[in-house]
Amino acid sequence: MDLRELAVRQVRGVGPRKAEDLKALGIESAYDLLEYFPYRYEDYHIRDLAGVKDGEKITIEGTVYGVPLVQMYGRKKSRLACKVLVDQVVITAVWFNRHFIKDQLTSGTRIVLTGKWEQARLQITVSEHEFPDRGGASRTGTLQPVYSVAGPITQNWLRKAIRQVLAEYGQWVEEILPEELVARYRFISRREAFSLIHQPKDWEEGRKARRRIVYEELFLFQLKMQAFRALNRGKSDGIAHPVDSQAVKQFVRSLPFVLTDSQKTVVAEILQDLKQPYAMNRLLQGDVGSGKTVVAAVALFAVVKAGAQGALMVPTEILAEQHKRSLEKMFASYGIEVTLLTGSLTEKQRREALASIQMGLTDIVVGTHALIQEDVVFRRLGLVITDEQHRFGVNQRSILRRKGLNPDVLTMTATPIPRTLAITAFGDMDVSTLKELPKGRKPIKTYSVPHDMLERVLRFIRKEAAAGRQAYVICPLIEESDKLDVQNAIDVHAQLTYHFPDLSVGLLHGRMSNQEKEQVMAEFSDNRIQVLVSTTVVEVGVDVPNATLMVVYDAVRFGLSQLHQLRGRVGRGEHQSYCILIADPKNEVSRERLKVMTETNDGFEIARRDLEIRGPGDFFGTKQSGLPEFKVADLMSDYEILEYAREDAAKLVAQSEFWTAARYLPLRDYLQREQVFGGRPFD
Ligand code: ADP
Numbered sequence: 001m002d003l004r005e006l007a008v009r010q011v012r013g014v015g016p017r018k019a020e021d022l023k024a025l026g027i028e029s030a031y032d033l034l035e036y037f038p039y040r041y042e043d044y045h046i047r048d049l050a051g052v053k054d055g056e057k058i059t060i061e062g063t064v065y066g067v068p069l070v071q072m073y074g075r076k077k078s079r080l081a082c083k084v085l086v087d088q089v090v091i092t093a094v095w096f097n098r099h100f101i102k103d104q105l106t107s108g109t110r111i112v113l114t115g116k117w118e119q120a121r122l123q124i125t126v127s128e129h130e131f132p133d134r135g136g137a138s139r140t141g142t143l144q145p146v147y148s149v150a151g152p153i154t155q156n157w158l159r160k161a162i163r164q165v166l167a168e169y170g171q172w173v174e175e176i177l178p179e180e181l182v183a184r185y186r187f188i189s190r191r192e193a194f195s196l197i198h199q200p201k202d203w204e205e206g207r208k209a210r211r212r213i214v215y216e217e218l219f220l221f222q223l224k225m226q227a228f229r230a231l232n233r234g235k236s237d238g239i240a241h242p243v244d245s246q247a248v249k250q251f252v253r254s255l256p257f258v259l260t261d262s263q264k265t266v267v268a269e270i271l272q273d274l275k276q277p278y279a280m281n282r283l284l285q286g287d288v289g290s291g292k293t294v295v296a297a298v299a300l301f302a303v304v305k306a307g308a309q310g311a312l313m314v315p316t317e318i319l320a321e322q323h324k325r326s327l328e329k330m331f332a333s334y335g336i337e338v339t340l341l342t343g344s345l346t347e348k349q350r351r352e353a354l355a356s357i358q359m360g361l362t363d364i365v366v367g368t369h370a371l372i373q374e375d376v377v378f379r380r381l382g383l384v385i386t387d388e389q390h391r392f393g394v395n396q397r398s399i400l401r402r403k404g405l406n407p408d409v410l411t412m413t414a415t416p417i418p419r420t421l422a423i424t425a426f427g428d429m430d431v432s433t434l435k436e437l438p439k440g441r442k443p444i445k446t447y448s449v450p451h452d453m454l455e456r457v458l459r460f461i462r463k464e465a466a467a468g469r470q471a472y473v474i475c476p477l478i479e480e481s482d483k484l485d486v487q488n489a490i491d492v493h494a495q496l497t498y499h500f501p502d503l504s505v506g507l508l509h510g511r512m513s514n515q516e517k518e519q520v521m522a523e524f525s526d527n528r529i530q531v532l533v534s535t536t537v538v539e540v541g542v543d544v545p546n547a548t549l550m551v552v553y554d555a556v557r558f559g560l561s562q563l564h565q566l567r568g569r570v571g572r573g574e575h576q577s578y579c580i581l582i583a584d585p586k587n588e589v590s591r592e593r594l595k596v597m598t599e600t601n602d603g604f605e606i607a608r609r610d611l612e613i614r615g616p617g618d619f620f621g622t623k624q625s626g627l628p629e630f631k632v633a634d635l636m637s638d639y640e641i642l643e644y645a646r647e648d649a650a651k652l653v654a655q656s657e658f659w660t661a662a663r664y665l666p667l668r669d670y671l672q673r674e675q676v677f678g679g680r681p682f683d
């Protein structure tokens with residue numbers, strides 16, 4: 001029986017109404033229900049009172065002692081208290097709003113209580129209780145799975161439904177891993193794992209089931225990636241750009257600086273890819289300020305000189321403008337035509353741009369992501385580069401493929417993903433890393449100061465301006481809010497304009513028109529504005545090397561990676577740069593986070609510390625980062641298993657029996673279901 005084909009309605013106890021509710025959770029087949037794994041367990045094993053910590057949720061057993069006492073508050077609210085004897089200790093059990101159980105609490109009755117323990121008062125606030133002598137189903141002594149539920153589906157209903165589907169159909173769960181792997185890792189069978197992960201007898205069983213399921217999940221993911229690569233390797237459906245190495249070398253020599261060793265290595269990797277007849281799919285990661293733009297420029301240059309067009313996609317209009325300007329500067333003497341394509345073009349400008357792209361008069365298009373989504377027709381699109389990829393959250397490659405294009409793709413990001421993790425997770429991508437900053441950069445000095453030191457901060461801004469430098473002042477809000485007591489850009493701009501009558505103070509925020517934004521950015525770029533008061537619209541990519549001071553108001557309102565990005569706007573030239581975080585942290589976590597900023601400039605280190613402080617889970621902001629999501633596996637904590645899974649998958653697809661032998665049929669079926677053979681598993 002194929003449980004995937006079996007509608008969830010066929011499970012006893014699931015009616016049409018519940019089937020609809022389950023659908024909202026993504027559960028449609030009996031198999032989906034089996035695969036709806038718990039994310040934690042609730043422990044109903046009976047504990048000794050000794051060793052219980054204050055505030056812990058525990059299950060204890062005792063006997064009712066004395067008479068229960070009920071206090072009513074109004075009609076519905078009540079507090080029921082009753083003494084219970086537990087291991088020679090008299091404790092108080094308290095129920096809220098359930099006074100009706102009073103009658104069952106006769107002295108001497110055995111009772112099991114689950115709830116939150118308060119050490120000082122020897123009191124338990126009961127959330128669940130059972131009477132062990134009255135028979136019936138019992139939770140006591142078990143681990144209960146906790147599922148993510150929503151809407152009309154309750155925890156208890158789902159537990160029952162899953163117990164039911166296991167009982168009815170559990171025996172139809174079939175093994176998918178090859179015997180050799182099951183044996184090597186001493187895994188329990190798939191059938192057993194599915195049963196135990198939902199109903200473990202103890203923690204050990206839960207761990208055994210989880211270990212097996214995590215491996216399987218990561219292994220299948222890797223297998224999909226690797227099989228896809230194996231099948232498509234050598235498939236020459238990409239463009240083999242006839243790169244003119246001499247011309248590229250000459251272009252690199254014409255740049256105002258020497259490439260760093262990292263930049264050289266990465267450029268070589270990319271050029272190599274461009275020459276190959278298959279489509280490049282490469283991730284370029286490098287911390288803020290590591291010089292990704294120039295790498296993009298060299299790649300674009302190579303492609304254009306080889307007769308194709310290039311596209312550079314960025315998340316904001318400000319960045320599009322900036323990239324266009326710097327590309328034009330670099331390409332000035334090469335007759336390369338750069339066109340801007342953003343939402344703020346007039347209808348006429350837009351029509352002209354589109355025509356020029358279609359006719360091939362434009363060599364390079366710089367724009368926001370409308371660039372590849374709308375009906376922009378290229379004459380010969382050879383390379384697409386996405387800057388600040390983590391801001392997009394869409395896979396532009398699949399959009400391109402759907403448009404029937406197959407250009408080389410380079411994705412750039414500063415989101416610090418440890419390199420190994422990136423490679424392993426993006427099994428279908430090659431990864432290049434810029435490991436160093438350009439020479440001569442001085443580490444940015446970061447300080448965290450309270451609001452009442454504002455006077456000194458302002459004196460510091462004046463000092464930098466007097467030395468010919470420029471400053472950013474970042475505010476969390478655009479304008480005053482009645483809900484939040486934080487600084488807003490419009491007020492701060494007014495204050496600073498008043499405070500610095502002799503300086504030019506600019507204002508930038510997301511509600512200004514594109515033209516206004518562009519104007520302000522251009523003036524800041526040319527040092528006609530010395531102090532730029534802005535919201536986080538400048539967070540990514542903005543490059544004004546003469547700016548040396550980044551002041552962030554209400555710094556606790558920003559995430560660590562955001563602060564790191566903002567700080568990355570300075571320290572881009574030869575001058576010593578500073579970052580001042582103004583904040584009065586109210587709790588330990590905020591204090592800790594600001595401390596991290598003052599202690600390190602390293603994006604990877606910041607990501608690591610952030611993870612420590614926050615705990616795993618939203619480290620990557622998984623949805624945004626484009627990293628795959630798993631049902632049970634956690635990329636961070638299950639990293640080691642991921643490594644094994646990757647290796648095993650690679651070995652397997654390299655064997656010719658994998659593609660023919662009967663024992664691998666379940667895996668090939670899986671690949672079939674995932675459309676790996678159709679060639680587009682990642683669309
Ligand atoms: P990011 O990686 O954050 O996008 P950019 O590409 O904007 O960094 O580069 C940051 C600054 O460093 C820019 O002003 C750029 O011109 C400069 N830069 C890039 N590469 C080098 C280099 N090899 N030597 C000196 N300066 C460089």
Ligand code: MG
Pocket residue numbers: 292293387541
């Ligand atoms: Mg950049």
